[in-house]
């Protein structure tokens with residue numbers, strides 16, 4: 288299935304000044320222009336984002352303008368991610384809702400509980416809520432390791448994968464049926480997440496935490512097709528200046544590790560933004576697990592959290608630069624479903640069920656399915672069989688057309704190669720003739736014309752052969768730009784030949 292490129296949505300949220308900043312006599316150094324999404328720092332640097340949220344904006348507004356629109360994507364079968372980035376103490380955990388709370392404090396409620404609530408409400412509004420299955424998982428990346436946060440022993444997990452895919456092996460996935468169940472798992476994960484007090488934040492997250500909801504929808508005969516979608520909610524550890532956090536010992540080691548992971552993340556963002564061939568995802572675990580969300584198959588919102596205080600202006604400027612680069616990243620989300628296979632599976636299931644009912648009827652057994660009375664068994668089975676056969680035939684024909692196209696593309700590629708070789712030969716000959724004329728050397732015209740005619744003759748022959756190939760597959764492809772290109776080459780070669788003849792003495 289082809290995918291359309293889409294840019295990351297980038298939003299910036301400022302938290303209010305905290306008591307430390309007020310105590311230090313800090314002043315606000317950021318101005319916001321909500322209508323245009325612009326933000327000015329230190330009266331000098333201006334940035335523009337999809338949205339900016341000044342320190343007065345509440346949790347609900349931030350949720351509605353950032354995460355809520357992703358729900359439609361999820362229900363259309365796409366993957367989605369919200370990724371919170373920012374300096375330590377800038378409000379990532381608060382905004383994401385990756386906190387140890389039961390979600391009852393309405394004002395403080397962050398993105399995760401609000402989004403999970405809306406997800407289950409939406410499921411309940413569908414025709415067949417039972418056709419949805421939701422599972423959650425939560426892990427942290429601490430140092431360069433991944434730990435399962437839904438297990439009390441916080442087991443260390445292996446990450447497998449290549450350039451394209453990344454899987455966390457044996458990650459706990461808990462089925463949940465409502466908001467309460469999901470929040471219970473979130474609370475467990477938050478409880479086991481590594482946190483510690485630093486001079487910058489009394490409850491600083493020392494790891495990157497990823498809360499994931501897997502939504503699976505199975506097809507039912509009476510409603511639309513199946514899909515699966517993954518919703519990743521990422522609360523990164525904060526970048527920090529070790530001097531400011533006054534970190535020592537373990538805290539200092541953690542800080543160094545956090546900064547190292549975030550540095551590689553910035554390199555990945557820079558490489559994606561400048562469309563480099565090699566993206567250094569594999570250089571750290573956090574970039575490996577986020578591969579899908581950055582430059583991959585996901586609708587992603589990059590949420591940059593900042594402090595408004597001038598005492599943190601350098602960190603804020605860095606965050607805004609980071610976010611500005613993230614705007615250049617393009618993802619290619621694709622729907623995680625195969626509608627044709629899905630339809631065939633549904634029809635086959637119906638045939639099986641109807642065949643069984645038919646067999647039961649012949650033996651005088653009443654069918655247990657209450658839908659029985661609505662169905663004209665035999666006729667329906669036959670029409671369903673026809674439908675399956677028709678769809679299989681359609682798929683087979685498409686496969687044949689595809690292979691015909693491949694054959695023709697190969698033929699055209701070969702032919703273009705031959706024409707290029709002819710062109711090179713004629714150019715060499717032309718330059719030989721030019722230098723002969725310049726050097727006033729004798730040229731045997733008949734010899735020269737013979738060589739040229741030979742080249743053009745070979746070209747004609749190979750063109751005819753290639754055209755025979757083309758005729759065989761023309762029905763499958765119709766005309767194409769390559770065909771036009773090839774057809775125009777012969778007159779061009781003829782013109783080169785005429786030109787050569789004119790230059791002869």
Ligand SMILES: Nc1ncnc2c1ncn2[C@@H]1O[C@H](COP(=O)(O)OP(=O)(O)OP(=O)(O)O)[C@@H](O)[C@H]1O
Pocket residue numbers: 301302303305373374375376377378379380381382488490491492493523524525526592
């Ligand atoms: N928008 C806000 N309104 C009110 N309080 C906020 C806001 N944002 C953050 N806070 C408060 O600021 C403090 C630091 O926030 P938080 O823990 O979310 O920062 P963080 O970026 O996750 O930090 P770290 O990277 O160190 O984990 C918390 O006490 C939090 O309640």
